[in-house]
Amino acid sequence: xxxxxxxxxxxxxxxxxxxxxxxxxxxxxTRTESTNNVTLTYGLVFLGLCVLGHLxxxxxxxxxxxxxxxxxxxxxxxxxxxxYRIDAELAREQAQWFVLGLAFFCGTVVLLRDIHALERYxxxxxxxxxALLMSPRIPGLGEQVNGAYLxxxxxxxxxxxxxxxxxAIIIFLASYLRDTRELxxxxxxxxxxxxxLLLVGxxxxxxALLALMLQLSSTQIVLFGLFGASVIAxxxxxxxxxxxxxxxxxxxxxxxxxxxxxxxxSSLMFFGAFLALLYVATQRISLxxxxxxxFLGGATLFANSVAHVRGRIETWEDPFRPDxxxxxxxxxxxxxxxxxxxxLFGRGFGQSLLEVxxxxxxxxxxxxxxxxxxxxxxxxxxxxxxxxxxxxxxxxRGFKTALLAGDAFSKLLAAxxxxxxxxxxxxxxxxxxxxxxxxxxxxxFVSYGGSSIVANMVxxxxxxxxxxxxxxxxxxxxxxxx
Amino acid sequence: MNRSITHxxxxxxxxxxxxxxFTSRWTVFEAESLENQTANRRGILEEARIPRGTIFAxxxxxxxxxxPRGSGKTRTYKRSYPTGNLFSHPVGYSFIDAGRAGIExxxxxxxxxxxxxxxxxxxxxGVSDREGKDVRTTLDxxxxxxxxxxxxxxxxxxxxxxxxxxxxxxxxSIPDFNxxxxxxxxxxxNSLEGSPLLNRATQGQSPPGSTFKVVTAAAALDSGKFxxxxxxxxxxxxxxxGAPLSNAGGQSFGPITxxxxxxxxxxxxWAQVGEQIGxxxxxxxMQRFGFNADVPLDYPKDEIVPSGIxxxxxxxKADSGFDVGRVAIGQGGAEGQILVSSxxxxxxxxxxxxxxxxxxxxxxxxxVSKDGRKEEIKPTRQSRVMSEETAGQLGEMxxxxxxxxxxxxxxxxxxxxxxxxxxxxxxxxAANQAWFIAFAPAEDPKMAVxxxxxRTQGTGxxxxxxxxxxxxxxxxxxxxxx
Numbered sequence: 001x002x003x004x005x006x007x008x009x010x011x012x013x014x015x016x017x018x019x020x021x022x023x024x025x026x027x028x029x030t031r032t033e034s035t036n037n038v039t040l041t042y043g044l045v046f047l048g049l050c051v052l053g054h055l056x057x058x059x060x061x062x063x064x065x066x067x068x069x070x071x072x073x074x075x076x077x078x079x080x081x082x083x084y085r086i087d088a089e090l091a092r093e094q095a096q097w098f099v100l101g102l103a104f105f106c107g108t109v110v111l112l113r114d115i116h117a118l119e120r121y122x123x124x125x126x127x128x129x130x131a132l133l134m135s136p137r138i139p140g141l142g143e144q145v146n147g148a149y150l151x152x153x154x155x156x157x158x159x160x161x162x163x164x165x166x167x168a169i170i171i172f173l174a175s176y177l178r179d180t181r182e183l184x185x186x187x188x189x190x191x192x193x194x195x196x197l198l199l200v201g202x203x204x205x206x207x208a209l210l211a212l213m214l215q216l217s218s219t220q221i222v223l224f225g226l227f228g229a230s231v232i233a234x235x236x237x238x239x240x241x242x243x244x245x246x247x248x249x250x251x252x253x254x255x256x257x258x259x260x261x262x263x264x265x266s267s268l269m270f271f272g273a274f275l276a277l278l279y280v281a282t283q284r285i286s287l288x289x290x291x292x293x294x295f296l297g298g299a300t301l302f303a304n305s306v307a308h309v310r311g312r313i314e315t316w317e318d319p320f321r322p323d324x325x326x327x328x329x330x331x332x333x334x335x336x337x338x339x340x341x342x343x344l345f346g347r348g349f350g351q352s353l354l355e356v357x358x359x360x361x362x363x364x365x366x367x368x369x370x371x372x373x374x375x376x377x378x379x380x381x382x383x384x385x386x387x388x389x390x391x392x393x394x395x396x397r398g399f400k401t402a403l404l405a406g407d408a409f410s411k412l413l414a415a416x417x418x419x420x421x422x423x424x425x426x427x428x429x430x431x432x433x434x435x436x437x438x439x440x441x442x443x444x445f446v447s448y449g450g451s452s453i454v455a456n457m458v459x460x461x462x463x464x465x466x467x468x469x470x471x472x473x474x475x476x477x478x479x480x481x482x
Numbered sequence: 483m484n485r486s487i488t489h490x491x492x493x494x495x496x497x498x499x500x501x502x503x504f505t506s507r508w509t510v511f512e513a514e515s516l517e518n519q520t521a522n523r524r525g526i527l528e529e530a531r532i533p534r535g536t537i538f539a540x541x542x543x544x545x546x547x548x549x550p551r552g553s554g555k556t557r558t559y560k561r562s563y564p565t566g567n568l569f570s571h572p573v574g575y576s577f578i579d580a581g582r583a584g585i586e587x588x589x590x591x592x593x594x595x596x597x598x599x600x601x602x603x604x605x606x607x608g609v610s611d612r613e614g615k616d617v618r619t620t621l622d623x624x625x626x627x628x629x630x631x632x633x634x635x636x637x638x639x640x641x642x643x644x645x646x647x648x649x650x651x652x653x654x655s656i657p658d659f660n661x662x663x664x665x666x667x668x669x670x671x672n673s674l675e676g677s678p679l680l681n682r683a684t685q686g687q688s689p690p691g692s693t694f695k696v697v698t699a700a701a702a703l704d705s706g707k708f709x710x711x712x713x714x715x716x717x718x719x720x721x722x723x724g725a726p727l728s729n730a731g732g733q734s735f736g737p738i739t740x741x742x743x744x745x746x747x748x749x750x751x752w753a754q755v756g757e758q759i760g761x762x763x764x765x766x767x768m769q770r771f772g773f774n775a776d777v778p779l780d781y782p783k784d785e786i787v788p789s790g791i792x793x794x795x796x797x798x799k800a801d802s803g804f805d806v807g808r809v810a811i812g813q814g815g816a817e818g819q820i821l822v823s824s825x826x827x828x829x830x831x832x833x834x835x836x837x838x839x840x841x842x843x844x845x846x847x848x849x850v851s852k853d854g855r856k857e858e859i860k861p862t863r864q865s866r867v868m869s870e871e872t873a874g875q876l877g878e879m880x881x882x883x884x885x886x887x888x889x890x891x892x893x894x895x896x897x898x899x900x901x902x903x904x905x906x907x908x909x910x911x912a913a914n915q916a917w918f919i920a921f922a923p924a925e926d927p928k929m930a931v932x933x934x935x936x937r938t939q940g941t942g943x944x945x946x947x948x949x950x951x952x953x954x955x956x957x958x959x960x961x962x963x964x
Contacts, residue, residue: 276490283486325521337524339508340516353528362524381509385502392498399491403484415487422494426501433504 005066005471006058012070013050016077020047023081026349042095046080049098053105060109061468065401068467071394072445072460076453078387079446082374085350086367090448097450101457108461115465119409122175129168130253132161133270137260162266163442163455166420167462169270170277173250174412177281181408184244184282191236199235203228223296230289250274251291255298262308264299265427265439269420271295276419277412280402316437331364335373335432338363339384346380367448369440372432387446388429395422398463404470414466417459526578530558535593535614537573537585539623540651540847545573546586561586563661568626571681572619572653572781572845575661580668583679585845587782589617592849618847620649628956629654632949638916638935639682639824642953645832645927647861648841650779651957652931653825655682684779685787687821688934691904691942692747692888693917694812694820696830699744699876701767702755704838704868710741710875720750723805723815727753730905730941744879745887747903749811756810762800764810765791770867771840772829778842778864779825789822812904828932831919834880835900835927838873840864881924889918891947894955898924901950903942913937918946922954929957 024043050073057064076098084091112118118125135152136142142152152161177184191199207228211221254271257263275291278284303309314321315329325333341347352374354363366374376384398418405411421444428447431438442452508516517525537545548559561576563569574584582590590596595614629640633656642652657678659671671678680686702708716735719726729735729749735742743751756764768774774790774797776783790797791804791814798804804818814820825843833840842862849857868876880900883889888903901920908915916938921930931953933946 280483280486280490283483320519320521333519333521336508336516337519337522339505340513340522341524341528342509343513344510353524362527376505376509381506384505384509388498388501388505392495395494396491399487402487408483411483411487415483415490419490419494422497426494426497429501430497430504433501433508435500435504 003062005064006054006062008066009057009069010054012067013054013073016050016070016073017047019074019077020081023077023349024084027081027085029350042080042084042091045095046077046098049102053102056106056109057464061464063471064464064468065397065471068394068397068401068460068463071390071397072456074390075387075394075445078375078390079371079443079448081349082371082378082446083367083448085352085378086354086374090367093450094448094453097453100450101453104454105457105461108458109465112462112465115410115413115462115469116407118171118413119175119178122172125168126172126176129165129172132165132168133253133257134260135161160442160449160451162261163449163451164458166270166273166424167417167455167459169250170273170416170420171413171462173274173277174409174416177277177412178408181281184287199232203232223293226289227293230286230293233286234284234290247274247278251294251298254295255302259302259306262306263439263441264303264309264312264437265431265441267299268436268439269423269427269441272423273416273420276423277416280415281408281412312437312439316434319434331370332432332434332438334363335370335438336434338370338373338377339433342377342380342384344380344382346376346378346383349378352377365440368442369428369438369447370432371443371447372429375446388425391422391425391444394418401463401467401470405466406470410466410470414463414470417463421456421459520581523578526576526581529590529594530560530578532594532614533559534561534576535595535616537589537593538616538618539569539621539626540619541623543623545569545619561661565623566662567658567660568623568630569621570658570661571655571683572621572650573661574782574785575664577665580664583782583785584681585617585619585781587785588780589846589849592617595851613852615852616850618850619845620651620847621653621845622651622957625652625953625956626654629949629953630656630658632952633935636935637676637682637937638933638946639686640931640933640949640953641683641824641828642929642931642957643825643828643832643843644841645836645921645930646841648832648843648864649847649861650825650843650845651929652953653681653683653845655680655686655824681785682823682934683825684777684781684785684823686823686934687787687789687792688823688915688936689814689820689906689908690812690822690827691906691915691917692749692752692812693827693830693902693904693919693932693942694822695744695747695752695810696834696876696880696902696919697768697771697773698752698756698759698764698810699740699879700771700834700868700872701759701764702740703875704767704872705759705763707759707763708740708755710879711739713737713739714743714751714754716743716748716751718750720753722750722753722757722807727807727811741879741882744902745882747883747888752811753807757807761804761806761809764806765800767867770865771833772826772864773822777823777825777829778862780844780846780859787823789826790820791818792821793818812906824932824934826932827917827919827934828930831901831921831932832930833867834873834876835921835930836873837870838866838868840867877921877924877927880920884920888941888943889920889947891943892918892920892950892954894922894951894958897922897954897958899951899954900924900927901947903947905941905943908937914939914941914945916940916942916945918942918950920950920954922958929954 020043080091080094083094151158207224254267257267275288279288303313311328315324315332319329319333354366363370363373375387395418398414402411402414405414424441424444428441428443430436442449444456533548539545545565547562547564549562551558551560572584574586576582576586592615629652637656640652640654643650657676659678716738718729718732718734727749735748775788776786791809798818805815808814809820812820842864844859846859877900880902881898884893884899884901889901892899892901899920899922904917906915916935919932921927931950933950935945938945
């Protein structure tokens with residue numbers, strides 16, 4: 001029996017086919033001098049992969065969410081057309097990465113018969129995750145790109161360990177928090193007036209002293225006040241120090257990343273995902289408050305001591321400063337110029353001005369970090385909004401999966417994976433639109449890059465496995481194939 | 483946990499909305515200011531590939547040419563200016579590295595054939611090759627040449643405009659520059675003494691001297707406080723604003739009418755008039771004449787500086803306590819000094835000549851598409867400065883100035899001229915800023931003119947008057963001939 005979900009999934013691939021066909025045709029039309037039919041095959045290969053993926057899901061995950069896969073495919077199609085438009089050779093490679101990504105996707109589904117198997121290896125997975133994140137600093141292995149340590153080179157192969165590290169960290173946190181969430185917060189007990197005085201009085205006194213001594217501005221006082229209130233709320237829950245140890249380790253890790261990897265963006269992404277999971281697990285906004293305060297405090301401290309991070313913040317504050325605009329802030333300034341040039345409707349597929357005969361490229365890193373700027377330039381505010389909306393739908397399906405999931409680990413895992421995708425989108429799109437300082441992470445499924453594609457395909461596989469289990473119709477036995 | 487998962491999704495929806503908000507900020511709301519950033523070469527690179535429209539003088543003289551470079555897809559065009567220095571300030575320039583100025587900048591959208599946002603969607607499908615539109619200006623090459631030759635290299639400026647339409651027929655600022663040399667010499671020209679890149683007609687800031695008495699007289703008559711026959715004491719010196727003020731050459735007059743006081747440019751009388759009408763009334767009439775704001779010329783905003791009363795921190799208000807008596811005669815003190823451009827003073831003469839109605843000055847006559855569609859720029863009324871009756875009285879007073887007063891050098895054979903001279907002391911009274919403003923024929927004004935010569939030893943009547951005469955002769959002769 002074919003389930004209706006799978007029919008919806010197949011129908012969901014129709015827009016993907018339309019986008020790929022339309023996009024490639026539009027790009028080809030603008031390249032009158034080199035109409036090369038071979039290039040169209042990348043599009044066909046991609047569509048073939050989508051159908052293969054669909055058939056595989058139909059066989060192995062018949063009950064999984066019907067929208068996640070088409071949404072990811074739609075994003076990937078967007079990316080492929082854009083990358084093809086930037087450089088046909090890169091599009092060929094990207095199509096190859098999708099073959100590899102699909103292989104990992106299928107491999108994950110086949111090998112991971114039970115998602116709960118991950119829980120048993122959580123400390124191993126955590127160790128691997130930390131090792132991956134730190135590996136770019138290993139001499140002879142890591143590589144510095146634009147001042148940040150984000151890549152690892154083994155022989156001819158170069159990959160971005162953070163893309164895989166994020167999966168490991170989410171899996172670990174989901175399983176750790178499933179166990180300890182009850183213990184992290186205990187119902188508040190009765191307190192004597194003296195305890196109250198101690199709990200509220202001491203922080204208030206400290207804050208007052210701080211405000212007087214450091215002559216804080218009003219915003220700083222509000223921030224410190226919120227932090228203080230969060231601390232009070234957390235302490236009121238009488239947390240057990242024993243279970244907070246690992247959480248402090250995660251905070252330390254985020255700080256280490258800032259210091260060693262020198263990348264504010266990925267640090268923000270990991271710590272944000274951590275706070276999101278902490279909130280889902282404990283439902284205590286106060287914990288998030290304390291965590292945010294500690295992150296902001298640490299980040300401010302390190303930002304001033306790590307020149308690379310400080311530079312990124314300076315270029316964010318004023319990208320058009322004459323001494324920066326042709327140099328450090330060239331990327332962000334050009335990104336904004338490209339978006340302004342796009343306007344409401346953009347210049348059309350293949351019409352963006354990316355480089356000139358002599359001189360630096362007009363959109364640097366167009367195929368990776370700044371791909372969103374290229375999209376905005378060619379498809380305008382409407383196209384860019386469409387991309388953000390597709391991400392929002394993807395994230396929504398991820399959270400829906402978390403809502404439907406039957407056990408705490410599955411809930412936390414799905415929510416964590418959806419959150420990390422959302423955060424990654426926020427970090428890079430927020431970076432190129434100057435919401436936050438620009439740092440180099442990829443736009444999931446869209447940017448060029450093997451590591452990114454493969455890791456996100458594995459992420460998709462994990463979400464679909466959770467979803468398949470969650471949405472299994474009552475009374476229907478586990479599929480005979482598995 | 484479901485509640486916190488929902489909260490988390492709401493948070494991400496908000497964050498994504500921020501992304502869309504910032505994208506629309508750059509693509510729509512701040513697009514124009516980003517396009518105007520000097521570091522943004524995107525537009526100029528893109529537009530170098532489009533054959534730019536031609537700028538014509540009013541008589542059809544070509545003021546610009548396009549020189550093609552390269553071939554095929556990489557063909558670009560470079561601007562050249564066949565008339566050399568003659569139209570350097572009004573026409574400006576357009577080069578990839580040096581940017582744009584003047585009409586080349588203000589009319590850039592038309593010159594590169596940019597359509598509305600909606601038009602671009604269809605253009606981007608590659609249907610038609612973009613072509614620039616031609617811009618026909620209101621400038622008269624023969625009169626422009628007369629004005630340049632009349633100044634004979636003395637630093638200064640001449641503007642002539644039609645009172646009834648606002649069409650600017652002559653705009654000269656000396657020292658000028660050769661726009662063809664801009665790509666090589668822009669920085670050098672920028673730092674040169676005498677500021678050849680500064681358009682004195684729109685950015686000039688010189689004291690207007692007694693030509694400003696026309697503004698004071700308009701306020702005095704139109705407010706009903708005075709008539710041309712009002713009698714005041716013309717004794718010299720006289721205490722004005724706490725310090726003695728003298729007439730030119732220390733000459734003392736008895737009780738005289740305002741008409742006589744304008745004819746002989748009696749400072750002590752006009753200072754009294756200024757003090758009696760007060761700063762608020764004077765400022766009100768100045769604003770009607772267009773002071774204290776950018777002149778609404780079709781010319782780049784960054785090449786326009788408002789004329790008005792300048793104190794320490796820029797333009798001053800009515801209650802700032804400036805020396806209204808000295809401002810009324812076109813000078814001022816430390817609390818506020820009147821500084822003007824020649825275009826502003828041409829507008830003063832023009833408003834009087836046009837029955838009290840000020841027309842917006844403009845340099846563009848029409849914009850013509852390659853397919854022959856013509857968009858006329860219609861004359862626009864800027865304000866009614868004074869009643870027709872006041873304008874008539876003031877015109878008669880100004881005619882008297884040329885007939886028998888300080889402005890006889892501006893008289894034309896067979897045509898009656900209404901005018902006013904001005905001689906402002908600059909550089910600690912070591913040199914004069916000579917002025918002459920006029921319109922003619924006095925009974926049916928066809929042309930208004932403002933002439934100023936910097937750092938001269940002569941008076942306005944001696945130095946600037948004869949130049950105005952030459953330009954008016956050329957322009958009105960033109961009209962008589964057809």
